[in-house]
Amino acid sequence: MAELIVISTLNGVLFGMLLFLLSSGLTVIFSMMGVLNFAHASFYMLGAFFGFQLTRWIGFWPALVIAPLLVGVVGMGVERYGLRNTHKHGHVAELLLTFGLAFAIEEIVSMIWGKSPVDYRVPAALDFPAFTVFSTNYPAYKIFMLVVSVVIFIALLVTLKRTRVGLIVQAALTHPSMVGHLGHNVGRVFMLVFGVGSGLAGLAGVIAGPSLVTQSDMAALLGPILFVVIVFGGLGSLPGAFIASLLIGLIQTFAVALNGSLASVFGPLDPSLGPSPLTDIWNVTIAQIAPILPYLLLVLVLIFRPMGLLGTRES
Amino acid sequence: MRRLIVAATAALTVLGGAASAQESIKIGYIDPLSGGGASVGEGGLKTFQYLADELNAKGGILGHKVEIVPLDNKTNPQESLVQAQKAVDAGVHYITQGNGSSVGAALEDFVTKHNSRNPGKEVLYFNYAAVDPSMTNEKCSYWHFRWDANSDIKMEALTNYMKGQPTIKKVYLINMDYSFGQSVRTAARKMLGEKRPDIQVVGDELHPMLKVTDFSPYIAKIKASGADTVVTGNWGQDFALLLKAAADAGLKVNWYTYYAGGAGGPTAIKQTGLEGQVFQISEGVPNSGNKAAMDFEKDFRAKTGISVWYPRAVNEMRMFKAAAEKANSIDPVKVAAALEGMKFDVFDGGEGFMRKDDHQFFQPIYISSFGSLADKTKEPFDEENTGWGWHIVSKIDTAQTMLPTTCNMKRP
Numbered sequence: 056m057a058e059l060i061v062i063s064t065l066n067g068v069l070f071g072m073l074l075f076l077l078s079s080g081l082t083v084i085f086s087m088m089g090v091l092n093f094a095h096a097s098f099y100m101l102g103a104f105f106g107f108q109l110t111r112w113i114g115f116w117p118a119l120v121i122a123p124l125l126v127g128v129v130g131m132g133v134e135r136y137g138l139r140n141t142h143k144h145g146h147v148a149e150l151l152l153t154f155g156l157a158f159a160i161e162e163i164v165s166m167i168w169g170k171s172p173v174d175y176r177v178p179a180a181l182d183f184p185a186f187t188v189f190s191t192n193y194p195a196y197k198i199f200m201l202v203v204s205v206v207i208f209i210a211l212l213v214t215l216k217r218t219r220v221g222l223i224v225q226a227a228l229t230h231p232s233m234v235g236h237l238g239h240n241v242g243r244v245f246m247l248v249f250g251v252g253s254g255l256a257g258l259a260g261v262i263a264g265p266s267l268v269t270q271s272d273m274a275a276l277l278g279p280i281l282f283v284v285i286v287f288g289g290l291g292s293l294p295g296a297f298i299a300s301l302l303i304g305l306i307q308t309f310a311v312a313l314n315g316s317l318a319s320v321f322g323p324l325d326p327s328l329g330p331s332p333l334t335d336i337w338n339v340t341i342a343q344i345a346p347i348l349p350y351l352l353l354v355l356v357l358i359f360r361p362m363g364l365l366g367t368r369e370s
Numbered sequence: 371m372r373r374l375i376v377a378a379t380a381a382l383t384v385l386g387g388a389a390s391a392q393e394s395i396k397i398g399y400i401d402p403l404s405g406g407g408a409s410v411g412e413g414g415l416k417t418f419q420y421l422a423d424e425l426n427a428k429g430g431i432l433g434h435k436v437e438i439v440p441l442d443n444k445t446n447p448q449e450s451l452v453q454a455q456k457a458v459d460a461g462v463h464y465i466t467q468g469n470g471s472s473v474g475a476a477l478e479d480f481v482t483k484h485n486s487r488n489p490g491k492e493v494l495y496f497n498y499a500a501v502d503p504s505m506t507n508e509k510c511s512y513w514h515f516r517w518d519a520n521s522d523i524k525m526e527a528l529t530n531y532m533k534g535q536p537t538i539k540k541v542y543l544i545n546m547d548y549s550f551g552q553s554v555r556t557a558a559r560k561m562l563g564e565k566r567p568d569i570q571v572v573g574d575e576l577h578p579m580l581k582v583t584d585f586s587p588y589i590a591k592i593k594a595s596g597a598d599t600v601v602t603g604n605w606g607q608d609f610a611l612l613l614k615a616a617a618d619a620g621l622k623v624n625w626y627t628y629y630a631g632g633a634g635g636p637t638a639i640k641q642t643g644l645e646g647q648v649f650q651i652s653e654g655v656p657n658s659g660n661k662a663a664m665d666f667e668k669d670f671r672a673k674t675g676i677s678v679w680y681p682r683a684v685n686e687m688r689m690f691k692a693a694a695e696k697a698n699s700i701d702p703v704k705v706a707a708a709l710e711g712m713k714f715d716v717f718d719g720g721e722g723f724m725r726k727d728d729h730q731f732f733q734p735i736y737i738s739s740f741g742s743l744a745d746k747t748k749e750p751f752d753e754e755n756t757g758w759g760w761h762i763v764s765k766i767d768t769a770q771t772m773l774p775t776t777c778n779m780k781r782p
Contacts, residue, residue, distance in 0.1 A: 059594035062619075170442075171412055172607065184620060191593055192620035246652035267583040268607060272405050276583065302494050311577075311587040312594075343547065344592075346578050 058069040058189035066097045068199055071304025072204035078279070078296045079211060080252025086228045086291025087248055088138070089282045093153040096278035097160035098253040102126045102260025104168055107175040115178040123258040130253025134246045147274035153269055157274065200262050207255065208297065209251040215293065224248060228291065279285035283349045287356050289366020298364060303349050310345035394435040395700055397422070397496075398448050398465040399456030400477065403442035409633040410606040414468060414498075414683070415440050416514070416674045421687040425548040431691045434700055438596035445469060445580055454480050458493055463702045468499025468518070469606070470579075471550040478505055485782070492702040496690065498683045501628075502549045503557075506728040510777035511520050513702075515724060517689075517731045520601065521550060521628075523773055524651045524735070525557040526633030527766045528601075528626055531649075531737050533565045538624070540572045540599035544588060546608055547576040554603035555627070572597050580608055592621060592754040599624040600732065608633025617642035625649065631679060636740065636753035645741040645758070648676055654681030654718040655738045655760045657749035663718045667751060677753055681717040684713035685731070689714045689724075703782070722768055728777035735771055737764040 082097045105125050133156065141148040176182075177196045191320035204333035215221035227234045227244050235241040267273070284303055288295030317337045356363060399418055402411035415438070422436040430436055441457060443450040457465055467477055474497055481495045497505070497516040501524070507518055532538055534629045543558055545551030555574055562569050572595040577588060589612075592600060600623050604612055609629055616623075617638050625648040630639065641649050655678055656667050667678050678684070690705070693712060697704035711726040722733030738760040743749040751761040 056594065059590055062590040062593075063587060066590065070584070165404065171408035184618075187620070189592065190620070192618065194618040196617075232406065268611065270405075270408070273583075308587045312591050315575075324526075343576055346581065 067305035067308035069201050071301035075300035077256050078281050081254045082285045082296045084252045090149045094156040096274040097157045098126050098256040099260040100274040102257030103264035106261030106264050122261045125256045126257025127250040127254030131246050131250035134249035172268045175264045175269040177265040182266050283353045284317045289363030292365040295365030311342050313341040316340045390654045394437045396437050396439050396462045398439050398462040400441045400443050400453050400467045401469050402445040406607050407445040417680050417683050447473050464494050466496040471500040471502030472548045474500025478511050478514045482511045494702045498686050506730040506761045507776045509668045510728050515687045521553045522557050523771050526653050529561040529565050531764050538599045542573040542592050542599045544575040544602050546579040548579050556599050585612045589615045601626045603628045605629035610775045613638035636756050640756040646739050648740045651737050653733050653735050655736050656751035658718040660719040684717045698758045714715050728775040732768050735766045736762050738762045
């Protein structure tokens with residue numbers, strides 16, 4: 056049992072940190088521009104495919120740096136030539152733009168790399184068990200993912216809280232027009248933030264690609280969870296996104312590990328009732344409903360605390 | 371005068387033959403070509419295209435060329451119905467599908483309804499891999515033919531083999547959460563309970579189908595349960611990723627599987643170092659020792675770059691030709707009638723037959739284990755360049771695979 060708890064905690068924290076890499080950009084972009092970027096998970100996918108392709112050409116380590124930068128540039132381009140132009144038509148237009156972009160990116164990716172998974176492997180230097188807990192090996196690559204995510208988290212925190220750039224970004228989050236009046240180029244701040252946000256998503260893609268599966272539907276698989284994270288954490292709140300990411304990572308991993316069902320708590324139903332939809336519900340285990348738990352959480356949060364865990368406004 | 375009539379009839383037949391040779395037989399291949407099932411779907415497509423080329427090189431079926439029409443269903447029953455309708459509208463009279471019994475059941479229902487509403491435009495459904503037992507039992511249809519042994523038949527054979535393995539003490543069941551996965555777990559529990567009541571089932575897991583990208587939480591759970599053996603019906607990426615996570619965690623157990631040989635599976639097994647510990651049940655093995663089959667395997671690998679993963683597809687296409695020739699027609703109604711009860715020499719040797727009562731094909735099946743190959747001249751084929759290959763450990767003859775059916779066939 057102790058073994059299961061240790062391994063599940065590690066796995067849960069890892070998945071949580073990966074979610075955070077993605078949701079940090081999404082939540083900052085949201086609070087700045089008031090737009091939910093539907094294409095955010097697509098940048099994650101682009102990161103994975105760029106990472107795969109560059110690994111083929113120049114090796115994993117250069118790819119780890121270059122691929123996120125490329126994705127960041129793509130992100131900035133989208134902001135500069137897409138979102139900025141649609142901004143004057145209101146939020147709906149911007150939302151639709153990102154929505155369309157998500158589909159376009161998916162189609163382009165499957166046109167270039169095909170629809171089945173590509174062979175994106177863990178680099179040989181990291182392909183060994185890092186340590187063994189209770190006779191279970193823990194892969195070094197997962198530790199590497201964890202380290203990268205933690206480093207990025209700290210860097211992001213320091214930048215936002217301790218530097219001048221961070222100050223301007225924070226100010227632009229809540230009072231964009233005032234920041235503009237003070238002589239800062241708000242448009243450029245937006246573009247940079249969008250670029251950094253997409254770049255982070257790209258980085259998440261590069262490191263998650265070999266561990267999870269790199270294929271053209273990976274954005275669609277992860278996208279919905281991101282929205283759960285930022286709504287749960289509070290729209291626009293970075294610490295909120297952090298807590299929510301970890302929480303959802305842990306909930307999903309531990310839910311899989313649990314076998315409890317209504318039947319195991321209250322005892323099996325009277326067999327004379329016969330098979331019915333009720334017996335199905337009665338016997339379903341927590342492990343089986345693990346994938347829907349985050350969405351259940353989303354609904355509950357929206358009903359009871361619409362501003363989210365650490366959010367400040369109700370929007 | 372009489373001679374003239376004979377000559378005229380002969381000429382007409384020739385002309386008629388020439389005219390119909392223009393018209394090709396289209397086979398709608400409805401399987402996943404994108405998403406989580408794409409790796410198996412693409413392998414299947416290559417197989418059918420190769421088989422069509424093989425038939426066409428020998429003059430096709432009764433002079434008609436065979437053409438495979440690929441249709442992507444994303445492993446989704448709803449999407450499959452759209453694709454099936456599209457195929458039918460384009461003049462397809464034969465559809466084939468294999469991946470996912472959820473899809474299979476939907477298509478079976480589709481052909482049944484379509485054929486009762488459109489007499490004269492019948493469509494046949496050739497099933498090469500959807501193995502949910504209900505498709506040839508309570509939901510059986512006259513218009514559906516299945517070439518793969520159903521899940522219960524496979525589990526019967528697998529548990530008969532497990533019965534003789536005294537090292538098995540604790541079994542963990544992990545399956546995909548849909549009709550097929552559920553039938554695997556139910557059958558495994560029931561049959562193991564009857565044959566080896568001393569075996570303890572320490573886990574019974576259903577996970578979302580083709581959605582999980584990291585199986586390490588499940589592997590941690592298997593490890594914690596203390597299981598020495600895992601039984602799984604997982605296929606496609608759900609098997610490859612399950613084994614990949616097991617390899618990463620260093621989980622060393624015996625695996626009794628339906629589809630360990632699918633894309634990515636062999637690589638993961640080699641990586642885990644599970645020599646001789648992964649078993650698969652199938653109707654054919656590359657190293658079967660059957661000369662014709664092994665020659666086919668060699669040519670197939672050279673042309674497509676993959677192993678013959680669907681010997682049942684070979685049986686399906688060759689038997690289709692035989693049935694059409696027996697009926698002397700490519701009319702689906704006549705082909706269906708010819709297929710009923712038809713005997714056929716299967717790909718890996720031995721005789722199989724299409725049971726009239728439920729349209730289930732019965733054939734010899736094999737249990738094989740994966741590991742290094744002792745004699746490279748007798749067993750030349752490895753998988754995914756691992757150097758390891760499948761080695762037959764048990765053969766089950768056709769007669770021993772016969773399970774009763776509850777099918778109450780409605781004939782047209």
